[in-house]
Amino acid sequence: MILAKTGNEAIAYAMKQINPDVVAAYPITPATEIVQIFSSYVADGIVDTEFIAVESEHSAMSACIAAAASGARAMTATSSQGLALMHEMLFIASGLRLPIVLCVVNRSLSSPLNIHCDHTDSLASRDSGWIQIFCEDAQEAYDTTICAVKIAEKALLPVMITIDGFIISHCMQKIEVLPDEEVKSFIGEYKPNYNLLDVENPITLGPACLPDSFFEHKRAQAEGMNQALTCIEKVFKEYKERFDRELPILEEYQTEDAEVAIICMGSTAGTSKVAVNNLRKKGYRVGLFKLRVFRPIVVKYLQRTLRNIKILGILERMEGLSAFGGPLFNEIRSVLYDEIKRPITVSYVYGLGGREITPEEIEEIFLELLSLKNKKRKSIEKFKYINVR
Amino acid sequence: MKNLKDLLKEEELFSSGHRACAGCGEVLAARQVLLASKKPIVCAMPTGCLEIVSTIFPHTAWQVPMFHSAFENAAATISGIEAAYQVLSRKGKINKKIYFIAFGGDGGTYDIGFQALSGAIERRHSFLYVCTDNQAYMNTGIQRSSATPQFAHTTTSPKGEKLPGKLQPRKDIMEIIIAHEVPYAAQTTVAFFQDLVRKVEKAQSYDGPTFINILVPCPLGWGHLPSLTIEISRLAVETNFWPLYEYENGVYRLTYQPSQSKPLTEWLKLQGRFAHLFEEKNKHLLEEFQKYVNEKYQKLLKKCELSAK
Ligand SMILES: Cc1ncc(C[n+]2csc(CCOP(=O)(O)OP(=O)(O)O)c2C)c(N)n1
Numbered sequence: 001m002i003l004a005k006t007g008n009e010a011i012a013y014a015m016k017q018i019n020p021d022v023v024a025a026y027p028i029t030p031a032t033e034i035v036q037i038f039s040s041y042v043a044d045g046i047v048d049t050e051f052i053a054v055e056s057e058h059s060a061m062s063a064c065i066a067a068a069a070s071g072a073r074a075m076t077a078t079s080s081q082g083l084a085l086m087h088e089m090l091f092i093a094s095g096l097r098l099p100i101v102l103c104v105v106n107r108s109l110s111s112p113l114n115i116h117c118d119h120t121d122s123l124a125s126r127d128s129g130w131i132q133i134f135c136e137d138a139q140e141a142y143d144t145t146i147c148a149v150k151i152a153e154k155a156l157l158p159v160m161i162t163i164d165g166f167i168i169s170h171c172m173q174k175i176e177v178l179p180d181e182e183v184k185s186f187i188g189e190y191k192p193n194y195n196l197l198d199v200e201n202p203i204t205l206g207p208a209c210l211p212d213s214f215f216e217h218k219r220a221q222a223e224g225m226n227q228a229l230t231c232i233e234k235v236f237k238e239y240k241e242r243f244d245r246e247l248p249i250l251e252e253y254q255t256e257d258a259e260v261a262i263i264c265m266g267s268t269a270g271t272s273k274v275a276v277n278n279l280r281k282k283g284y285r286v287g288l289f290k291l292r293v294f295r296p297i298v299v300k301y302l303q304r305t306l307r308n309i310k311i312l313g314i315l316e317r318m319e320g321l322s323a324f325g326g327p328l329f330n331e332i333r334s335v336l337y338d339e340i341k342r343p344i345t346v347s348y349v350y351g352l353g354g355r356e357i358t359p360e361e362i363e364e365i366f367l368e369l370l371s372l373k374n375k376k377r378k379s380i381e382k383f384k385y386i387n388v389r
Numbered sequence: 390m391k392n393l394k395d396l397l398k399e400e401e402l403f404s405s406g407h408r409a410c411a412g413c414g415e416v417l418a419a420r421q422v423l424l425a426s427k428k429p430i431v432c433a434m435p436t437g438c439l440e441i442v443s444t445i446f447p448h449t450a451w452q453v454p455m456f457h458s459a460f461e462n463a464a465a466t467i468s469g470i471e472a473a474y475q476v477l478s479r480k481g482k483i484n485k486k487i488y489f490i491a492f493g494g495d496g497g498t499y500d501i502g503f504q505a506l507s508g509a510i511e512r513r514h515s516f517l518y519v520c521t522d523n524q525a526y527m528n529t530g531i532q533r534s535s536a537t538p539q540f541a542h543t544t545t546s547p548k549g550e551k552l553p554g555k556l557q558p559r560k561d562i563m564e565i566i567i568a569h570e571v572p573y574a575a576q577t578t579v580a581f582f583q584d585l586v587r588k589v590e591k592a593q594s595y596d597g598p599t600f601i602n603i604l605v606p607c608p609l610g611w612g613h614l615p616s617l618t619i620e621i622s623r624l625a626v627e628t629n630f631w632p633l634y635e636y637e638n639g640v641y642r643l644t645y646q647p648s649q650s651k652p653l654t655e656w657l658k659l660q661g662r663f664a665h666l667f668e669e670k671n672k673h674l675l676e677e678f679q680k681y682v683n684e685k686y687q688k689l690l691k692k693c694e695l696s697a698k
C-alpha cells in the first residue's frame with residue numbers, strides 16, 4: 001500500500017504495526033509528533049501498548065529499560081536534549097543487553113539552542129553501546145524501524161534509528177507500507193531468556209560488579225557488538241527476501257569507476273545523488289557512499305569499498321570540537337589505516353543547526369576534491385566547512 | 390494482621406550474608422518490609438547503601454526479583470515494570486496478581502529521584518514506595534541530603550569554627566507526597582516492627598501509589614554504637630522527632646503516642662553527628678531544635694484533629 005507520510009508519521013506508522021508492549025516517551029521538537037501520533041493510536045485502541053507519558057526523557061529510558069527487563073517490547077523516540085538527558089540510561093540499557101528501539105530525530109545540541117538538524121545528538125552517544133542506523137528518508141525510516149525490533153532482539157542490543165530533523169521528520173513523501181499481519185509475523189514474539197516478572201524464578205538485575213567481574217561483563221558486551229553486524233545483515237536479508245526491499249548497510253552510488261567520492265549519512269545522501277548525477281552528465285567520475293550503519297563500525301564494508309577511491313570527502317553534520325575533526329572523519333580514517341592503498345581524506349563539516357546544503361554546494365565539494373588529485377597528501381588542507389560565514 | 394510470631398515463620402526474602410555494617414537500620418527495614426508484604430512481589434531500588442550491600446555480583450540477598458538500574462530512577466523503573474505487568478496481563482501472558490515495591494534511600498527519594506517519584510505517583514502506577522531514610526547520602530560517605538536534620542554534622546555540612554553543621558531543617562517529604570493526593574502515606578521506623586508491618590499491609594490494600602517513609606538509623610553516619618540502632622529508632626519517636634503516623638484518604642492519624650514525650654536531647658546525645666550541639670556555645674541551638682520539633686509535632690496533632698472523621 002502506498003501512503004503519503006512524513007518521516008515522523010512513517011515511524012509512528014511502523015510503531016503502530018509493531019504494536020510494542022510499552023512506549024514511554026517525552027515530547028521534544030522535532031520528535032514530538034511520533035509520540036503524539038502514537039498516543040492517538042493508544043487512545044483509539046488501535047494498539048495494545050501501555051503508553052507512559054513520563055515526566056522526563058531520563059524516566060522515559062528508565063521505564064523502557066525496566067519494561068524490557070520485565071519481558072515487554074519497549075520503544076521510545078526523542079531528539080537532541082532529550083537524548084542527552086537519556087545519556088546515562090543509554091549505557092545501562094546496553095550494559096543490561098536490553099533490546100529497546102529508540103527513534104532519534106536528529107537535532108543539534110545546545111548551546112546555542114537550535115531545534116534543527118545536525119547529527120551531534122546521536123553521534124555524541126556513539127560509545128554508549130547502541131547499534132545506530134541512519135536513514136535517508138521516510139521509506140528507509142519505516143523499513144528500518146521494523147527491522148530494528150528484530151535486530152535488537154537477535155543481537156541483544158538496543159538500537160537507535162535516526163532521521164534528519166525537519167528535513168525528513170516533517171517532509172511528506174510517498175512510502176510503501178506492508179500489511180499489518182506481515183509486520184507482525186516478521187517481528188514475531190519477544191521471548192527474553194530472563195524477566196523480572198517471572199516471580200517463580202527471581203533474578204537480581206543490575207548488581208554491583210567489583211574489579212573482579214566488571215571487566216568480563218564489558219568484554220562480553222563488546223563481543224555482542226562484534227557480532228551485531230551479522231545480525232543486521234541477516235535481518236536485512238530476510239526483509240529483502242520477504243518484501244523485496246533492499247536495506248543497505250553502506251550504499252554505493254556510482255562508485256565503481258569513481259576517482260573521487262564523498263561519504264555521508266542521513267538525508268544529505270539524497271541531495272548528493274543529485275550532485276553526482278549532474279557531474280556524471282558532465283563526464284566527471286564521482287560517486288557517493290551513504291553510510292547507514294554507524295554502530296557497529298562496518299569495517300569490512302568500508303575497507304572493501306573505500307580503498308579504491310583516490311580522494312574521499314567525509315561530510316560530517318557535527319562539529320567534533322576536537323581540533324582534529326568529528327567522529328565520522330576520524331573513524332573512517334582509522335578504518336583505512338591498514339590499507340596499503342587508501343584515499344586522501346578531507347573533512348567537510350556542514351549543515352550545523354539546520355543550515356541547508358544544496359546540490360550545487362556538493363558539486364563544488366566534488367570539484368574541489370578533483371582538483372586535489374595531483375597534490376601531495378600532506379599538503380592538503382584537511383578541515384573544511386561548507387557555507388559558513 | 391500478621392503478628393510477630395507468624396512473621397517469624399515466614400521465609401526470609403532478604404537473606405543474611407549481605408555486607409551491611411553491623412546495626413544497619415536500612416537492611417532491617419528491607420527485611421521487615423519483605424516479611425510484611427503480600428506476595429508475589431517484584432522490587433526495584435536505586436543506587437545507594439542498600440543496593441551496594443545486597444547485590445555484589447555474583448551474590449544477592451534478594452529472594453524476590455529485584456532491579457537496580459540507576460540512582461535517580463527507582464520510581465521510573467517501577468513504572469516501567471508495572472506498565473509491562475499491565476500489558477502482559479492484558480495479553481494473557483501473566484495470570485496472577487503481583488505487587489510492586491520500590492525501595493529508595495533518602496537521597497534517591499527526596500533529592501535526585503524526586504522528580505521521577507513525583508511523576509510516577511501522579512501517573513497513578515500501582516506500587517508501594519518505601520523510603521529508607523537514614524538522613525544522608527551514606528553510600529558515598531555521609532553527605533548531607535534534604536532529609537538531613539538541621540544541625541547534623543555530615544561531610545558536606547561539617548561542623549566548623551563558624552557553622553554548626555547543616556543550616557536548614559529537613560524537607561517534609563510526607564507533606565509533599567500527601568499533596569499528590571495519594572490514598573495512603575505513612576511514617577514509621579524499624580524499632581516499631583508491628584507498626585511497620587501494619588503500614589505495609591495497609592498500603593498494599595490500596596491499588597497505589599502509596600508511600601512509607603521509614604527512619605533507619607545508620608551507625609556509621611549518625612555516629613552511634615551498632616547496638617543502639619533500635620534504641621535510637623525508638624527514641625526518635627519518643628522525643629517526637631519522628632512521630633508515627635499515617636495519612637489515609639485524607640485523614641491523618643497518629644499510630645503511636647508516647648505516654649510522655651522525652652526531651653529531644655535524649656535522642657541527640659547518643660549520636661556523634663549532634664555532639665557539637667552539647668558544647669556550651671551551642672546551647673541555644675539545642676533550644677531552637679527542641680522548639681522546632683515541638684512546633685512540628687503540634688502542627689501534626691492539629692492535622693490529625695482537623696481531618697478526623
Ligand atoms: C547520577 C548519580 N549521581 C551520584 C551518584 C553517587 N551516589 C551513589 S549512591 C549516593 C547516595 C545515596 O544516598 P541515599 O539515597 O540516601 O542512600 P543511602 O546510601 O544513604 O542508603 C550517591 C550520591 C550516582 N550513583 N549517580
Ligand code: SF4
Nearest residue numbers: 409410413438607609
Ligand atoms: S553506612 Fe549506614 S546505611 Fe550504609 S550499610 Fe553502613 S549502617 Fe547501613
Ligand SMILES: [Mg+2]
Nearest residue numbers: 494495525527
Ligand atoms: Mg541515605
